[in-house]
Structure formats: structure tokens, C-alpha cells
Amino acid sequence: MTTEIERTGDPIADPGLAPHQYRPQDVDGNQERRTERQIAGMFGVATLLLIGFCVAYFTIDSDVRVFAFGDPNSGDAFGGWSAQNFTFGTTLGGALLLIGIGIIQWAKKLMGDHEMVEMRHPARSSDEDRSAVMADINAGVQESGIGRRPLIRNSLLGAVGAMGLPAIVMLRDLGPLPHSQDETVWKKGMRVVNDVSGAPIKPADLEVGQLVNAEPAIFFETDDEGHPVIHGHDLLAAKAKAAVIVVRMRPEDITPKKGRENWGVEGILCYSKICTHVGCPISLWEQQTHHLLCPCHQSTFDLADNGKVIFGPAYRPLPQLPLAVDGEGYLVAVSDFPEIVAPSYPELARDQEKLNEKFGGEA
Structure with a gap:
């Protein structure tokens, strides 16, 4: 049946629209x-x-x-x-x-x-x-x-x-800019404590071949009112940079770099837990070889040889924290990390130069 539009080419005169309001x-x-x-x-x-x-x-x-x-x-x-x-x-x-x-x-x-009343038209107008x-x-x-x-x-x-x-x-x-990550909360004299219990660590507490996940004691400290000194977002940010591992080896197996001869205590060394590749936390420890393996991309560090990279995509050694013993016999940090604790990034060389100047020479 032919419609009015097909027959005349014009729309219906009155489509039944209500009067305009x-x-x-x-x-x-x-x-x-x-x-x-x-x-x-x-x-x-x-x-x-x-x-x-x-x-x-x-x-x-x-x-x-x-x-x-x-x-x-x-x-x-x-x-x-x-x-x-x-x-x-x-x-x-x-x-x-x-x-x-x-x-x-x-x-x-x-x-x-x-x-508005508009006639249908072909696809191309x-x-x-x-x-x-x-x-x-x-x-x-x-x-x-x-x-x-x-x-x-x-x-x-x-x-x-x-x-x-x-x-x-x-x-x-x-996130923070890379050059804002030069320092951590570690300070001279700050105790190294177990990351779960918060108990300070003595050299006698560690056996040869043992690895302990640790943190700075400030994470467990409180103020006069009993509130944590560091809490909330600041605590999480600080933990992301200050987490460490403490290992004990036979002193004769360690080959320290020049200037690092006294960075350990009776074969006990402390390294950052943050991989220098993309920042994964690492603690896969091989006692016999003294190697530490990153589970993310298999970067491997030799902790007996200054945290040197021996395999994987990381190209910076694992940052080492110098240790000492305080008057009560507990392990403490001698200073902050002389090396940058962070994944690698382009500005790293510039920032490392600043740290070298701060610590008086190449770390």
C-alpha cells in the first residue's frame, strides 16, 4: 500500500501534535x-x-x-x-x-x-x-x-x-617525586627491632645463617599520651622505605668494600628490604651461598659481597645500613642509609652524588 509520503513526497499535514504550551x-x-x-x-x-x-x-x-x-x-x-x-x-x-x-x-x-519536524534523508546529506x-x-x-x-x-x-x-x-x-626519597627514618643510635614483636635485637639472638625481618624502633614508640609517634599514612610511607633484613654469616665469608669494614657486628649485616629494580620487598635467603633473591623478577644479590647484583634486571647493589651495638648490647644503626633506598630512576645518579657528599665520599 502506498503511503501519503511515498505518493506525494510531503509529510502528513497534521500529524496530531498537541498545541504548543x-x-x-x-x-x-x-x-x-x-x-x-x-x-x-x-x-x-x-x-x-x-x-x-x-x-x-x-x-x-x-x-x-x-x-x-x-x-x-x-x-x-x-x-x-x-x-x-x-x-x-x-x-x-x-x-x-x-x-x-x-x-x-x-x-x-x-x-x-x-x-521540530524533519524528513528522513539518505545516509549522506x-x-x-x-x-x-x-x-x-x-x-x-x-x-x-x-x-x-x-x-x-x-x-x-x-x-x-x-x-x-x-x-x-x-x-x-x-606519589612523591623520586628526589624526595633520599632519606629514611633511620638515625644514628636507633635500635633495630623485630618487625612483628618490636623486640630489640642482640647479636647473641642471631645464629649463623639466620635472617630476621626488622624495622627501626621508632615505629613502635609512643608519645606521652600513649599514641604512636608515627601512625597512619606517615607510618605506611616510612615502612615502605625503612624496612630491613638482618643476616648473620661467618665473618671470614664476608668481603667488605673499602670503608665498610666496620659496618657489621660479629658477622651480622643489615640491608634494605627494598629491591633496587622496581621496589619489591625481598627476603628469600639462601644460607649457603649468602644470596638474597627477589621474588618479582629474580634479581639476586650477594650479601657477603656488599649486596652486589649477581643476576637479574637490578643493576644497583642492595643498600646496606651500617650497624653498631649500644651500651645495653642491642643492635643500632650508625646512620641512615648512605645509598638511596628506592627503585631505580633517571635522577638517581644526581641524588646519589648528594648523599655521597653528605656521608663524605662514595658509599
Whole structure:
């Protein structure tokens, strides 16, 4: 059966559309201006919320919790939510919500409102249709009123522009810059303790061939109120760089580099637990060969020969921590690591030169 369109090439004269209903904003200038101010207000509040996101990033400590049990400002609080994450969610989410609602209200109440009837056409439009589309786009721009409504336009541009602020601020969370990792929490006289119990270690506690995972004693220390000296995010960051392994070998099996003859105690040596390839934690210990194997990419270090790389992709020796014994007979650090504890990166040579100057020569 032939349709009316196929027979005449024209659409049906009256497709049955209801009469056009004008919006209050179309007939009432006061209502139009009131709606415009409401939309601009949403964009303005969104801008303030995005600025609040950036302020919260720098002013709220990542360890503070809300709706938590215990002191929300201490590392002992548990349960509840991270105050920083809660603020991030409310400010950024609220800003996105207000911008979205404002744009929808703008389109529904202020932009051009009329029915359009469009004939179907082949997949490729004719040049005339393309010109007509561009004319429609230009007409849409005119009907949106973006040129004659500077209050809405400028407030929207301000809110959308402020969206870049959280993105820039959050770039800091990609991690510390390589040259900020030159030092760890190890200091002269700091005790070496078991990483589980926190018990200090004496030379007599170790047997030949034994390996112990250890940490600096400061991780287990508390202040006058009983709170950990280092806790929360700072504790995790410090542990990532300061973790060590302590091994005991026969002194005659050790061949120390010049200047390292007194870095051990009765055959006990201390090395970083962080692989110099990509930073994996390592503690796979071969007692007979004195080799330490990284489980990630099989880099192998000879701990009897200054942590030298003997196999695998790592090309820097394992950093060694010089040891001594304090007045009570416990193992302590003589200083921080003279070498950089971190995965390898391009700036490493420059930063190692700075450490060499600090420790008075090549480490």
C-alpha cells in the first residue's frame, strides 16, 4: 500500500501534535530572570564547592576520621569514615550535581522551546542539508541565549573551569617525586627491632645463617599520651622505605668494600628490604651461598659481597645500613642509609652524588 509520503513526497499535514504550551519563562519576564539567577546560583555554589575540595586537601589530615570510635584526631581511632575522603566526596559530588542540575534547568526552562519536524534523508546529506544543519546550530546558539545571558554563561564557565582544580591538586597523590626519597627514618643510635614483636635485637639472638625481618624502633614508640609517634599514612610511607633484613654469616665469608669494614657486628649485616629494580620487598635467603633473591623478577644479590647484583634486571647493589651495638648490647644503626633506598630512576645518579657528599665520599 502506498503511503501519503511515498505518493506525494510531503509529510502528513497534521500529524496530531498537541498545541504548543508556553512555559512561564516564555511569557513572564520576572520568572525568566528569577530562573536565570537560580541557575547562576547553582553554578556559583559549585565553584565554591570545588574550591572547598582544594582547601580540604591541604587542611584535613588523612588520618582524621568522622563518626569513629575513640579520638578522631589520633591513630587509635577506628571505624567511621575518613574525614578527608568524606569532604572530597561531598564537595566534588555536590559540585558535579549542581552543574548538572543547572545545565538541565537551563535547557528545560530558558533555551528555545518549539517542536521540530524533519524528513528522513539518505545516509549522506546533501550540501543544502549540511548548510541547513549549520544554520540550525547557529540558530540554536542564538536561542540558547548564551550571548545575551552573560550571568549564566560566565558562572558556567567559572564552574567548569574550576573543575580542573581538583584534578591538578590530586596529581600530588600519584606519589612523591623520586628526589624526595633520599632519606629514611633511620638515625644514628636507633635500635633495630623485630618487625612483628618490636623486640630489640642482640647479636647473641642471631645464629649463623639466620635472617630476621626488622624495622627501626621508632615505629613502635609512643608519645606521652600513649599514641604512636608515627601512625597512619606517615607510618605506611616510612615502612615502605625503612624496612630491613638482618643476616648473620661467618665473618671470614664476608668481603667488605673499602670503608665498610666496620659496618657489621660479629658477622651480622643489615640491608634494605627494598629491591633496587622496581621496589619489591625481598627476603628469600639462601644460607649457603649468602644470596638474597627477589621474588618479582629474580634479581639476586650477594650479601657477603656488599649486596652486589649477581643476576637479574637490578643493576644497583642492595643498600646496606651500617650497624653498631649500644651500651645495653642491642643492635643500632650508625646512620641512615648512605645509598638511596628506592627503585631505580633517571635522577638517581644526581641524588646519589648528594648523599655521597653528605656521608663524605662514595658509599
